[in-house]
Amino acid sequence: MLSAIYETVYISLMRKQYYFRNSSNGLLAWDVHKLIQLTKDLQADEIQLSAIHELDAPYWYDSEGDISTCRSIADHMRLVQVSNLAYPIILYPEGRIMDGMHRVVKALLEGHNVIWAYRLPKLPNPDYIGVNPKDLPYDES
Template sequence: MDKQRETHSRVVAGVREFWWTESLWAAAESLSVVSVPIANIAEFDQNCWFGDTPPTCREVAEHARRIEAADLSHPVILNSSGGLMDGGHRVARAWLDGRTEVDAVQFDSDPAPDWRVPDVR
């Protein structure tokens, strides 16, 4: 399986901001790890992976594979507002394992995005 370079994005004031996942990991390296209730991670109950079209069985299976392989020794990364920036598969794995909390780091101030583009939605 070819591993594609992963990103996180969000829309702010009509502009989509993007971060390379590796940039987030580097920026979060010195942050303290805390335990966060999974119920507090809003994205766990949102469609963060499949966009506006229903997913195919193959797409669901690929995410299931990634959830199964998720390494819970790495904390998830939350933005300064508590939004998930990295770690959705780890959150899902923790929940499937019966956990109610997951290790996380949270930015006090979000790092600058790696790039921005106008949001076309």
């Protein structure tokens, strides 16, 4: 379990980001900073990388209009390089990734078989419903 100080440092170092999921009500978005705060009383467990479905499915480029370009792949690789495996990823109850795919890719590239993860006991309500990702607040203030 991350200490409160560790959690605060992690959030302060992390760029503002959201987890997205399509639904019949439009795009659902969860604030990742809020998801991290939900893990404060959870125990992190090691999970097998082979259990992470997203490694073998479209992930970063599954939204309408998203395309992979060499530049966008390089941008993701920069994020993989600076990711820190000391911070557990976050899974929702069914095991899908809500936060941490860059860390998962880093673990895979480094030859790890496992990664630390928090599994939320209940899927929290989304912070936004039917909002275009470009319209979400990304400023740090």
